[in-house]
Amino acid sequence: MVNIQQFFTQHRKPLVLLITILILSAEAARFSIQSLLTYQILMAIAGVIGLLPILLTAISTLQVRLISIDVLVSLAVIGAFIIGEYNEAAIVTWLFIGGEVLEDLTLQKTRSAVKQLAELAPQTAVVVGDDGSTHQEDVDFLDPGTKVLIKTGSQVPVDGVVLTGTALVNEASITGESRLVRKKAGDDVFAGTILENGTVTVKTTAAGDETTFGQIIDLVETAQDSKTKTQRFIDKFSQYYTPLVLVVAIIVGLVTRDFRLAITVMVLGCPGALVIGVPSSTVAGIGNGARRGILFKGSDVMDRLHRVDTVAFDKTGTLTQGQPTVKTIQVLRGDRQAVIDQAVAIEQQSDHPLAQAITQLTTSHNLHPTAVQTFKGRGIQAQVAGQQYFLGNLDLIKSKVDTDDALDDAVRRLAQAGKSVVIFASADLTALAIFAIQDQLRPQATVALRQLKSLGIRRLVMLTGDNVGTAAQIATNLPIDEYHAAMLPKDKAQFIENERHQGHRVAFVGDGINDSPALSAADVAIAMGSGTDVAMDVADLVLVKSDLAGLAAGVQLAKQTMKNMNENITIALLTVLLLFIGLFVGYIEMASGMLIHELSILIVILNSMRLIKYSPKVDHHQFIKRVAKVESSM
Template identity: 60%
Template structure:
């Protein structure tokens, strides 16, 4: 039976064509030749050929104790054969086959975003040999460390780092933006992007499924296969609804003694549009997000996102560009050059953006330093049996002693809006304060304004900086609430507290220290430059570090849920109208099946509208904001 089902699945379009020709011949014999016998014979053949694949699927459903749509249609067609309504049986099965083919074609279109991404995946690469020549190889056989040559017009086949050459890349396949990005030695490049101009030699860091592009495809495919809460509810409903239709049809037959009316009830009661309306919306919505650099990790995330009424932001790397620079160094005790050198060597052991800013102050090779990270406070380093402390004020005071001069310096630099990193040894014979500034993202204000317009009631900034520094930074943005001196556990506690108040909160971050808050939020959003841990625990990943994508994700989720609800309403109204028309005498079995299949097509086409959903981003406005922010900073 399985082989027979596979045959019908493989040749469903051809069978539809054959049945269409037979139907036309039948109608021709009746209306042109006025021959009833050939008409009835051809209709019988069409009905039998049409009902076979439906009946096989129905048997498979019954084996797992499920009364599906195919069961209802099979019983209705068999009933039509029994009462001699061959034309009704033929037209119902033909319409069912037509609807199945149209559903397949249109659903393929809704998944086109992922299909297009898969087609864009690079297959071959020019591998640079030891003698400088190149050889074309399949990307599956390339190993990290191998050098790849990328020419103008070529697709970058791997993730890697440019080691020579320069050029302009179109990164739309990865971040949804078609702008050209200049790449030169030291810059990272991603598989799937296209070199519009120039030549690059790239050292491979990741290949195939391990590339950013490969992970995007995998993430979207997994997301499209998940079910939202609404979809699960509809599936549970249809599990009981379909048997109920069968019971009603039997009751109608017993009461009215009208078998044709009973089998018509079975046909009209099929919940096809209701079952397919929700998944087609979520698949199209997730596909749209993928094309625009927004990865939803499942249909249920769409459902959660559209409810957001509060968003909490980490500061560094989220509201700011994440490339802080040291703007002030105040040495209170000890030689300045030695302190800078020591601090830089210690901070090289950390991936925190503030640590990296200090690490850039010295190019001297790092000494053998033992480092202990104190979560949310800083680093304790041991070098030549001497302990050094680099971090916030609490770390210094807790491990050395209070110092009025240190307090005064920290307060002064905080008033300038800088983030503070203090440095001290055990006896404070070496004592300094680093003031670090990070530029606000140029699109930040525009993004926050859009979020307000989309119904977000409260925007919060959570920062590890002291309260004064955090407030000075937030004053430049449309932030409603600011919390400074927040440790990772404090951020997580804040998110929990807001949820307990009844808020539907999203948290946006990019670092390991953001993971507890991300894990506790209703919706966790990680920016693409974030750590693997932050991305792993997130619900949404923004491939490009553009805060406006948050507003896009929120707008898309709201549009998707609206579209889903439209499909549910259309499906239910269709069934109600069909039953009203049936008992009023306006609808028969064949015409009812036509309307039923047409309603399925309508909800699919309605869902497909989400593929075209777009939100305009005004880059000219962002350019002006960038200049203003740069001046303010």
């Protein structure tokens, strides 16, 4: 039976065409040659052909103790045959199977964003051998370290690092922005991007499904198959709703003694639009987000995001660009260059943004620290040439060595000036220095935060491990409601848990490994695409472009998708209600009711498809002008 079902499923379109020809031939026979017998025979044949795939599916669902829509339609069509209404049987099966074909076609359209992404995935690469020779090879067989040659007009087939050459690369498939990015030796390139001009040799770091592009496709496909709470409720509801309609039909038949009416109740009670409405919205909404570099890891994320009232942000790499630089170095004790050499060597063992800023300093010697130990949110210690050194915030240094008031005063002045401070000290205090580091705000941070406010987010909070002075200066330049400084990762997570216990729905935006506890604690975890793999693994939503404007767009898209779902549910329920009213007052019959029912399914899917082309209404430039106008009038 399974093979027969597969045959009907694979040949659904030809089946609909055959039934259509039989119905038209039957109508032609009735009106042209006025042969009622030919009409009845052709309609009966069409009805039987249409009933077979529906009945087989119904039997399969009954075997797993589920009364599906197919069960209702099968019983209704069999009933139509019993009372001799062959035309009703034919038309009902034609409409039902035709509706399934339309669903397939329109759902394929809603999945177009993922299909377009998948089509962009490169399949082969030009591999460079050790002797300089080149040959084509499937990307799935490439190992990390393989050298790949990429020429003008070609797709970048792997994630990797440029070894030789320069090029202009269109990274729209990854970032959503079609501007050209210049690549040179040492720069990263990503699979799926287009090399518009130049020639480069790239050392592979990831290939096939392991690339950033491959993970994006996998992420979106997985997300589109996930379910919101609304959809899970609808699925459960339909399991009980279908048997209920069957019971109502039996009661109507027993009370009215009208077998035809009972059959019609079964046909019109099919909740097709209700079942298809939510997943079609989900597929379209997530596909739209993927095209804009906003990756939702499931439709449930949209459900949670549109309810958020508080958004908490990490500072470094989230509100700021995450590329801090050392502005000043105050050496209080010891040789300046020796301090820099030792600090750089030690900070090379850390991935923290402030540590990375120090590693960009020029050194005169390559040192090799040992016995490295990190203190989460505080700093690092290590031995260099047998001497113990500490690098970190004031609390760490004070807990390790005895300091004087001069250090406190220097740190306070720098913090008040908005600098992040990293202190370097040797265990014997023969070396002591202060690194003043500063980061820049992301260009669209202010506008993006104002947009979030306009979308109904009540509170914007900044959580940072930085000092109070730096946090205060950042906060004064942004529309933030409150900020909390000198926080360890566990403190950020605890803050979010406390907010949730008070009834707030909290989203947290971060980009680093140290943000993972807070991301895990939030109702919605949001990671910047430029962040660490750990942060993106924990996150529910990834902003590929690392642009906070994407967050505002994501919130707007989530709200629009949930609104679209509710519209579909309303359309579906109203259709069933109106059909039953029309049936009992005598305006609706089986075939006409089934036509309206199938049209409601099509309307629901077409309504969902509007999300594919939906674009967030708030434009950066218009928003800035509007804000400026409001502020000038105050």
